[in-house]
Amino acid sequence: TVMDILKGRKVINKRGDVIKADEILRETDVLGYFFSAHWCPPCRKFTPVLRDFHKELKHCQVPFEIIFVSLDRSPEDMMKYMHESHGNWYAVPWSDSLGKSLQDQYSVNGIPSLIVVKKNGKIVSRDGRGEVQRLGAQIFKVWNR
Incomplete structure (x- = not known):
């Protein structure tokens, strides 16, 4: 499980x-x-959208959180990216093997990717990015069923 x-x-x-x-x-x-x-240019384009989505859910006190798994080339690049455009969410430390484990577990082979899971480990979306872009905060109701 998660x-x-x-x-x-x-x-x-x-x-x-x-x-x-x-x-x-x-x-x-x-x-x-x-x-x-x-x-990754598509990543830089999507990140502010995700930041606004996260902020809206947090404002409504929704039990949702994001953990960033960096595919940046260095810890400095990762932190710069987080400061530039990320929301107030969390990240796997750059050098932690957990990042690679998560990438393998969820078969992530393209970025940006938002994999959405329930606390019990059930994957509720492999296309979190597309769903956030199309439906905004309304998608959370579907994810949390």
């Missing part, structure tokens, strides 16, 4: 603070894994 994959793991926020993934999951019913990189 809990098992993230159990005992740590994520970071934009400021570089380290947070236990377990703590985030306590407040979350639906999780979006955002696979992206600064060097």
